[in-house]
Amino acid sequence: MVKSTKTAVGIAALAAFALSTVAVTPVRADDGVTPTEIVIGGTDPFSGPASAYSSIGKGSAAYFQYVNDHGGVNGRKITYKNLDDSYSPPQTVQLTRQLVEDDKVFAIFGSLGTGPNTAIRPYLNQKGVPQLFIASGASKWGNEVAQYPWTIGWEPDYESEAVIYARNILKEKPNSKIAIIYQNDDFGNDYLRGLTRGLGSHASMIVKQASYEVTDPDVSSQIASLKASGADTLMIFATPKFAIQSMVATAQQGWKPQIYLSNVSISEAIMHAATKVGGADATNGIISTQFVKDPGDPKNANDPGYKLYKEIMDKYIPTGTLSDGNYLVGMAFAYTMVDVLQRCGKDVTRANVMKMADSLNEVNPFAYPGILVSTSATNHFPMTSAALVRYDNGRFIPTGALIDARAIIKAEK
Amino acid sequence: MKTNRLVLFGVVAIVIAIFPAFVPSYVSFEFTYVAAYAIAILGLIVLTGKNGQISLGHGAFLAIGGYTVAILATKAGVPFWIGIPLAGIVSGIIGIGIGLVALRLEGVYLALATFAMAVSVPSLLKRFTDLTGGSGGLVLDPVTPPSWLPIDSERFFYYVAWAIAGVLIVFTAVLLEGRVGRALRAIRDNEVAASSFGVNPYFYKTLAFSWSAVYAGIAGALAAIPTAFVSPDTYNFNLSVTVLIGAVLGGLESLWGALLGALVIEFLPLWAQKINAAAPSVVYGVALIAVMLTMPGGIAGGLIRLFHRREPKADARAVGPVVAVPVQHSSE
Numbered sequence: 001m002v003k004s005t006k007t008a009v010g011i012a013a014l015a016a017f018a019l020s021t022v023a024v025t026p027v028r029a030d031d032g033v034t035p036t037e038i039v040i041g042g043t044d045p046f047s048g049p050a051s052a053y054s055s056i057g058k059g060s061a062a063y064f065q066y067v068n069d070h071g072g073v074n075g076r077k078i079t080y081k082n083l084d085d086s087y088s089p090p091q092t093v094q095l096t097r098q099l100v101e102d103d104k105v106f107a108i109f110g111s112l113g114t115g116p117n118t119a120i121r122p123y124l125n126q127k128g129v130p131q132l133f134i135a136s137g138a139s140k141w142g143n144e145v146a147q148y149p150w151t152i153g154w155e156p157d158y159e160s161e162a163v164i165y166a167r168n169i170l171k172e173k174p175n176s177k178i179a180i181i182y183q184n185d186d187f188g189n190d191y192l193r194g195l196t197r198g199l200g201s202h203a204s205m206i207v208k209q210a211s212y213e214v215t216d217p218d219v220s221s222q223i224a225s226l227k228a229s230g231a232d233t234l235m236i237f238a239t240p241k242f243a244i245q246s247m248v249a250t251a252q253q254g255w256k257p258q259i260y261l262s263n264v265s266i267s268e269a270i271m272h273a274a275t276k277v278g279g280a281d282a283t284n285g286i287i288s289t290q291f292v293k294d295p296g297d298p299k300n301a302n303d304p305g306y307k308l309y310k311e312i313m314d315k316y317i318p319t320g321t322l323s324d325g326n327y328l329v330g331m332a333f334a335y336t337m338v339d340v341l342q343r344c345g346k347d348v349t350r351a352n353v354m355k356m357a358d359s360l361n362e363v364n365p366f367a368y369p370g371i372l373v374s375t376s377a378t379n380h381f382p383m384t385s386a387a388l389v390r391y392d393n394g395r396f397i398p399t400g401a402l403i404d405a406r407a408i409i410k411a412e413k
Numbered sequence: 414m415k416t417n418r419l420v421l422f423g424v425v426a427i428v429i430a431i432f433p434a435f436v437p438s439y440v441s442f443e444f445t446y447v448a449a450y451a452i453a454i455l456g457l458i459v460l461t462g463k464n465g466q467i468s469l470g471h472g473a474f475l476a477i478g479g480y481t482v483a484i485l486a487t488k489a490g491v492p493f494w495i496g497i498p499l500a501g502i503v504s505g506i507i508g509i510g511i512g513l514v515a516l517r518l519e520g521v522y523l524a525l526a527t528f529a530m531a532v533s534v535p536s537l538l539k540r541f542t543d544l545t546g547g548s549g550g551l552v553l554d555p556v557t558p559p560s561w562l563p564i565d566s567e568r569f570f571y572y573v574a575w576a577i578a579g580v581l582i583v584f585t586a587v588l589l590e591g592r593v594g595r596a597l598r599a600i601r602d603n604e605v606a607a608s609s610f611g612v613n614p615y616f617y618k619t620l621a622f623s624w625s626a627v628y629a630g631i632a633g634a635l636a637a638i639p640t641a642f643v644s645p646d647t648y649n650f651n652l653s654v655t656v657l658i659g660a661v662l663g664g665l666e667s668l669w670g671a672l673l674g675a676l677v678i679e680f681l682p683l684w685a686q687k688i689n690a691a692a693p694s695v696v697y698g699v700a701l702i703a704v705m706l707t708m709p710g711g712i713a714g715g716l717i718r719l720f721h722r723r724e725p726k727a728d729a730r731a732v733g734p735v736v737a738v739p740v741q742h743s744s745e
Contacts, residue, residue, distance in 0.1 A: 047694050048651065084686055084693055089550070089647050090640045091682075094443055098683075101439035115550060119642035122555065184539060185548030214548075215536040 032106030033348045038073065038341060041081040041099035042111045044135075048086035053112055055320065056135050057082050059330025060110050062316035063338070073341045076348070081105060085116055092116035093123070100129055107132055107353060110333050114138045114186055117151075125150045130353050132340070133333045133382075137161070137264070139190050142381035152357055152375065154333050156291050156383045158187060158262070159194035160405035162237070164289055164386055165260045166198025167403060169205070169233060177207045179231035179257070181222055181246055183238055184211040191237035191262065197409065207231050212242055220249040227255040236261045240270050247274040251282035259286045263386070268296045268323045271391060284393065289386035291368050292332055294396060296323035305365035332366035336373055336382070339364075370402050381406050422583075425672070429575050438567040442639060443679060445567070448574035449635035450675035452581055454660045455668065456628030461657075462665030463589060464621040465601030466515060470527030472653030473534045474626045476643075477504045478633025483551045483643045484544055493556055497577070497634045504630020505623045512622025516615055531653040535645035550644025553637070567639075574635045581628065586668055597621055629656075662704055664711025673712040677704075 032039040044057035064078045072078065081103055085091040092111065099105045107130040111117055114136045124131045125148045133154040134141055141153035169176050180195070182188035188211065196203050208229035210222035219242055226234065227250075234257040236246045243265035250259065266288045275283045293300055293309075300306040309328050313320055320327055340356045341348065360382060362373040373382045384406035389396035433441040453475060460466050478500035485491035485499060511530065518526050538545045545551065558569035588594060599607035600614045608614050637643050655678050663674020685696035708715030 048649075084682075086651065087646055088649070088651070089642050089644055090446070090636060093640045093642070094446065095683075097439040097442055101437055113646075115548075115642075115644045115646045118550065118552065118644075119640060122552065122641065126555075187548075213536050213539060215532075 030106070030349050031100075031104040033076070036076055037079055038076045038348060039079045039081065039103065039105050040107050040109045040337070041083070041096075041103060041105035042109045043083050043085040043092050043095050043116060044110075044112050045087040046084035048088070050087040050113065053135070053326060055324055055326040056112060056330040056333070057110060058317060058320070059327035060334040060337075061330075062312050062327070063331040063334035065316050066312045067334075067338050073338055074345065074348075076341075078338070078341070080109070082110075085111075087113055087116065089115050089119035093119050096120045097123065100124075100127060105129075106348070107350065109133060109337055110135050110330070112136065117141075121148055121151050128350060130350055130357065132353075132357060133336055135329075135333065137190075138186060139194075142379070145378060145380040149377070150354060152380045152382065154336065154373075154382050155329070156263075156289070156386050156405070157381060158190035158237075159197070160381070160384055160409070161263055161289055161386060162191040162194025162235075163198035163405040163408055164388065164403045165235065165287070166195050167405075167408060168287065168388055169260075170199065170202060173233070173258070174202070176205055176233040176258070177229070177231040178205050178233045178235060179207060179226035179229055180209040180235040181219060181226060181238060181242075182209065182211055182235075183242065184213055187239070188237050191235075194405075195235065197412070198405075200412065212238070214239070214242075216242075219245045220253075223249040223255070224253060227253055231257060233258045233260070235259075236265070238262060238265060240265045240267070244270055244274045244277070247282045247286070248278035251278035256281070261286050261288045263289050263291070266290075266389075266391075266396060267325055271394075271396075275394075280393065283391050286391040287399070288389055288391070288396065290389050290396065290398075291371055291383055291386045292325065292328055292366055293368060295325055295328050297395060305367075308365055328366050332364055335364050335366060336360065336362060368402075379406075426579060429579075433564075433568045433571055438565050441571040442567040445571045445574045445639050446636055447672075447675045447679045448571075448578040449632045450656065450659055450678055451671045452578050452635065453629045453632035453656050454663060454674045455578075455581060455585055455671040456625030456632075457656065457660040458665055458668060458671055459585065459589070459597070459628075460621050460625035461660060462670070463594060463601065464597040464618060466618065466621060467520065467524045468527040468622075468625070468653075469524045469657060470529070470531035470653050471625065471629045471656050472648050472650065473527075473530045474504045474508060474629030475633035475636065475652060475656070476534045476538065476648035477507055477626075478630030479637035479643045479647065480538065480545060480551075480633075481630065482634035483553055483637055486553050487546075487551050488544070493573075493634075493638055497631060497638075500634035501627040501631040504633070505627035508623035508626020508630075509619060511626070512619040515622050516618055528650075528653075531650050534648055538645045538648070546644075548645055550642055550647070553641040553643075555641050556638055570639055577631065577635065581631070582668060582671070589668075593617075593620075658701065660711075662701065662711055664708075664713030664715075664717075666710060667713040667717060669716075670711050670713035677712070 044054045045051050046054045061080050061082055064080045068077045081099060083095045085095055096108060108124060109132045112135040117134045117136055121131060128150060131151040137155050137158045139157040139159040141151055142157060182192055199205060208226055208231060210226055212219045212222055223246060234250060236243055236259060238246055243261060271283055293303060293305055295309060309331060313322055313327060339362050340353055343356045344352050358375055358377045360373050360375040364373050368387050371383060371385050375382050385402045385404040387402050388399045390399045453471060457471060460468060481500040481503045482496035485496045515523050539548050556566050556570050558564055558566055562569060596612045596617045599612055600617055604614050659674035659678035662677050664670030681697060681700060685693040688696045
């Protein structure tokens with residue numbers, strides 16, 4: 001046994017030396033682009049705990065199909081390879097390497113999740129592969145642009161969103177006493193930081209904050225302790241399940257604060273669930289933000305962006321729920337991707353795509369009216385504005401002008 | 414029989430050694446995970462296959478290993494070749510603690526207790542933010558090969574992982590062949606009879622548990638380093654199930670099951686996506702059922718049975734039902 005092990009180790013060593021002659025093939029700058037095709041790739045959680053978000057990827061795929069059926073981009077068809085990573089970062093890493101090195105994709109587009117994208121970011125930046133329009137609102141995609149210039153997000157980041165709430169509070173009710181419930185992770189901490197930043201010297205308005213873990217069964221005890229603080233304003237920085245619990249618990253405990261609710265938790269299904277259990281009082285008057293058009297809003301019926309959305313849904317995702325805003329978000333991402341490729345013209349190289357992604361000034365038909373998608377080489381926050389909306393009997397109604405959070409943050413610096 | 418095994422081992426070792434020369438580096442990268450999975454499954458073969466204890470929670474030990482190496486590297490700059498053995502040691506020590514508890518539990522009760530362990534790990538990892546980076550996890554620096562080795566980092570770490578896997582496979586085979594292996598199997602088959610022959614079941618059951626924990630810890634470290642990122646999302650309950658599926662599919666009776674099972678859990682999900690992108694989990698599930706129906710002893714068991722059929726002289730002892738404790742122990 002020992003002898004044969006020695007032999008095996010010897011052979012292994014020999015083979016290792018033999019390998020010394022194997023050259024490392026560099027990735028060519030224009031992988032994935034032929035005169036007729038552009039191949040892009042990404043990962044989405046089609047299975048596993050976050051699978052509800054996969055309609056974003058499906059929406060993007062449908063939009064690319066639509067573009068291909070209308071002649072493609074400057075004569076090239078887009079092939080979008082979207083793989084299932086079950087929201088597991090090691091899976092994301094392996095699949096992304098496979099996409100880049102085997103499928104030879106031109107760029108990674110719309111991969112979903114903060115953790116999965118954090119895991120692939122160093123690799124893609126080292127290889128010089130664009131990591132475009134990430135489906136995650138973490139502020140780090142924009143904040144760390146100097147270190148990771150090949151990475152860019154899309155949606156308004158959570159930090160910006162909270163700045164908008166802070167400014168609204170200072171304007172509407174400057175004497176508020178603020179209580180916060182937040183998810184104890186990067187997501188929740190982004191919101192906390194943004195709120196404190198937006199309140200500036202008035203940060204002492206925050207009288208109490210309580211956190212929860214995603215594994216917690218319930219948040220009603222946190223709500224009770226926040227209520228006991230005597231606050232009159234409640235910030236719910238929570239993902240859907242806990243947002244519903246928070247709204248319901250607040251109503252059931254007879255507490256009537258002004259509620260601000262994180263944008264990730266304002267879909268029709270969530271608001272209906274909270275209203276059903278907690279009553280109309282649980283949801284009416286809640287303030288949040290929007291950055292895309294609400295597909296559930298009947299007022300949008302004649303809007304060209306909504307019509308395009310409906311046309312694509314009817315043709316390519318006939319079984320999808322029209323009011324599921326995530327499909328529309330996916331199409332909005334894809335619209336920006338196509339816009340960037342279009343502006344590349346004949347020069348579809350990775351460097352040029354980044355140049356175009358760094359010089360966006362786009363009116364996206366799916367975005368909330370008036371919000372521009374705009375970037376520069378140093379600004380990787382494509383969306384910095386959002387509209388404040390208020391929930392009123394089954395619908396979020398816009399309450400005023402757009403607020404540009406990054407402009408506020410910049411002005412403070 | 415014994416020479417055959419050595420020849421087979423030698424052939425597999427050679428194939429593994431020259432493999433990276435013929436494939437692109439991302440394939441070497443994927444096979445690094447196969448090595449990690451194989452080590453984790455090897456631990457489960459010792460624990461479940463040889464000793465009859467069922468763990469639904471080995472993902473927790475992978476987490477301990479992964480986080481040990483990540484914390485040491487990011488907070489103290491400890492290089493991976495020190496971090497990997499330390500990951501095994503830390504995981505093994507925690508394994509002794511849990512193994513002592515496991516002594517009091519059997520069968521499904523042990524499975525449930527380990528299940529709880531796997532479920533609680535992600536939220537525990539979020540608690541100690543200063544150490545673990547909370548839900549944001551920890552980003553590691555990529556491994557770079559020593560400058561005198563002219564291979565890329567993917568292939569370099571492939572060799573590191575497979576060298577460790579090779580050593581552990583040989584070490585396990587030698588130990589299982591001898592007194593320790595006999596004691597483990599005797600306890601699995603009949604604990605009362607075993608102890609009446611002077612085998613201390615407490616000692617050996619705890620040993621099996623921490624032994625498998627050491628392997629899972631090393632596996633966790635080997636998987637975390639190429640990923641260069643650890644986060645609570647990495648170590649969800651699915652991981653524990655995946656590793657157990659790998660052990661059952663590969664075959665709990667033979668050490669070759671570790672290699673085969675690792676190949677299956679690494680590549681079956683990818684393959685399922687290629688077959689049907691719309692419903693990969695359906696393809697995955699059907700493939701699992703098909704293997705279990707045709708090869709109840711796992712793939713290794715199925716191959717052994719095939720081999721024995723061709724050689725009627727050899728003792729064709731059936732490979733027992735998997736997970737349920739086999740009544741008879743088969744030849745190695």
